[in-house]
Amino acid sequence: MDIAELETKVIEFIASKAEKVDASGITTASRLEDxxxxxxxxxxxxxxxxxxxxxxxxxxxxxxxxxxGDIIDYISKHPPTVSS
Amino acid sequence: xxxxxxxxxIVSPIGTGVDQFWNAAINGVSGITSIRxxxxxxxxxxxxGEITEFNPADFLSAKQVEQTDxxxxxxxxxxxxxxxxxxxxDSYQPRRLAVSLGSGMGGFSTFESSATRxxxxxxxxxxxVPRIMAxxxxxxxxxxxGLKGVNxxxxxxxxxxxxxIGMALDLLRSGKADxxxxxxxxxxxxxxxxxxxxxxQALSIGFNADPSRxxxxxxxxxxxxxxxxxxxxLILEKEEEAIKRGAKIYAxxxxxxxxxxxxxxxxxxxxxxxxxxxxxxxxxxxxSDQVDYINAHATSTPLGDVxxxxxxxxxFGAHAWEIAISATKSMIGHSIGASAAIGSIATIMSxxxxxxxxxxxxxxxxxxxxxxxxxxxxxxxxVQVGMCNAFGFGGNNxxxxxxxx
Numbered sequence: 001m002d003i004a005e006l007e008t009k010v011i012e013f014i015a016s017k018a019e020k021v022d023a024s025g026i027t028t029a030s031r032l033e034d035x036x037x038x039x040x041x042x043x044x045x046x047x048x049x050x051x052x053x054x055x056x057x058x059x060x061x062x063x064x065x066x067x068x069g070d071i072i073d074y075i076s077k078h079p080p081t082v083s084s
Numbered sequence: 085x086x087x088x089x090x091x092x093x094i095v096s097p098i099g100t101g102v103d104q105f106w107n108a109a110i111n112g113v114s115g116i117t118s119i120r121x122x123x124x125x126x127x128x129x130x131x132x133g134e135i136t137e138f139n140p141a142d143f144l145s146a147k148q149v150e151q152t153d154x155x156x157x158x159x160x161x162x163x164x165x166x167x168x169x170x171x172x173x174d175s176y177q178p179r180r181l182a183v184s185l186g187s188g189m190g191g192f193s194t195f196e197s198s199a200t201r202x203x204x205x206x207x208x209x210x211x212x213v214p215r216i217m218a219x220x221x222x223x224x225x226x227x228x229x230g231l232k233g234v235n236x237x238x239x240x241x242x243x244x245x246x247x248x249i250g251m252a253l254d255l256l257r258s259g260k261a262d263x264x265x266x267x268x269x270x271x272x273x274x275x276x277x278x279x280x281x282x283x284x285q286a287l288s289i290g291f292n293a294d295p296s297r298x299x300x301x302x303x304x305x306x307x308x309x310x311x312x313x314x315x316x317x318l319i320l321e322k323e324e325e326a327i328k329r330g331a332k333i334y335a336x337x338x339x340x341x342x343x344x345x346x347x348x349x350x351x352x353x354x355x356x357x358x359x360x361x362x363x364x365x366x367x368x369x370x371x372s373d374q375v376d377y378i379n380a381h382a383t384s385t386p387l388g389d390v391x392x393x394x395x396x397x398x399x400f401g402a403h404a405w406e407i408a409i410s411a412t413k414s415m416i417g418h419s420i421g422a423s424a425a426i427g428s429i430a431t432i433m434s435x436x437x438x439x440x441x442x443x444x445x446x447x448x449x450x451x452x453x454x455x456x457x458x459x460x461x462x463x464x465x466x467v468q469v470g471m472c473n474a475f476g477f478g479g480n481n482x483x484x485x486x487x488x489x
Binding site: 040041043047050056058071 | 206209210211
């Protein structure tokens with residue numbers, strides 16, 4: 001999956017979980033907080049993303065993920081480790 | 085001061101809603117089938133009382149479904165029925181509205197699935213802990229309805245629901261609450277819980293090919309209990325306040341008694357059962373000869389049904405044969421922490437309707453079980469005083485007495 005394709009998929013995925021916005025309102029610069037995800041929602045979002053993208057969100061760096069772009073970066077840098 | 089029941093809700097293997105449940109119960113419908121919720125082919129006991137037509141998404145948001153275990157979802161469904169049945173509680177201050185709930189295993193479904201994921205080195209759902217904790221259901225009920233007073237959860241195995249209802253009575257009598265949402269919820273038709281009860285040789289294993297006959301309290305050939313699931317919720321308040329707000333009143337919750345065997349962690353003990361029943365009757369200000377109906381604990385284990393029969397004979401003497409007894413578990417199996425809440429609803433409906441539901445599969449009674457268990461067909465009988473028994477692991481015995489006003 002190239003980066004553009006990954007961006008589209010992550011944005012679509014986040015849109016499917018967001019209660020307030022659809023994909024057209026989300027960019028890589030969007031902060032999760034501004035999309036309506038509080039800290040607990042974000043934890044749940046990342047858990048669901050593990051299943052969707054086959055990536056294990058683990059370790060301290062996960063706590064620093066604040067924006068849509070952060071999540072895309074993380075997924076692109078971590079090879080799939082889990083299967084859904 | 086009298087405490088009354090003004091609302092009821094139930095989710096059970098034979099029906100959701102009191103009307104559906106009661107109609108099935110008085111017609112002796114079995115809710116026991118081959119297990120459908122998971123592949124039970126490796127279990128010794130492959131039958132259960134499952135709730136099949138239940139979709140939490142019908143009444144919870146996707147987020148709420150993700151954050152709740154099945155036992156909480158069942159409790160929320162039963163609570164919504166009970167709250168609607170009771171009518172508005174707006175006349176009470178939110179801090180005076182309490183919850184007292186029972187569950188033996190809490191969110192064990194989440195425990196099993198999260199433990200499985202962890203052992204596979206996968207991440208676990210972030211809400212695993214708040215889904216598993218036993219007080220999850222009570223907390224969700226409080227949150228949904230703004231019940232800001234006392235919030236208790238009782239976990240005394242199979243007597244959890246009875247103890248929770250008893251604790252609710254205590255809250256009202258002691259003045260710590262004006263209305264209480266109480267009852268029990270359980271969802272443990274699961275591989276690990278069933279394997280655990282199988283290891284104790286507590287579950288029925290001889291009726292896998294004939295599920296509806298597996299739960300057979302007091303009958304010959306019974307070989308253990310059948311796992312069940314469900315939730316029963318009651319709304320309790322003081323009679324004068326209930327009348328003031330124009331609520332419909334089903335019955336009075338008149339007495340509660342409990343006693344611990346303090347002898348064995350799983351074996352039943354007649355003395356403890358007698359003590360709990362006696363305490364409940366005395367607490368209600370009644371005498372044993374006034375009891376007309378007993379909703380027996382009666383799980384369909386070879387030992388338990390005989391001990392309960394002996395306890396009833398010990399306490400009631402010759403009057404024991406005049407009491408109509410029935411076993412709700414013959415139809416729905418054993419829903420652990422929900423069982424006494426569901427049994428209480430059956431008892432209240434007997435008081436309310438003058439009909440006693442049958443104990444099904446009772447074609448031939450065990451010679452050691454020689455009381456009137458209302459075999460196979462409902463009977464009409466005016467019930468003024470009904471008692472619900474619940475005896476749990478830990479040597480916990482609890483009885484609750486309901487009366488017609």
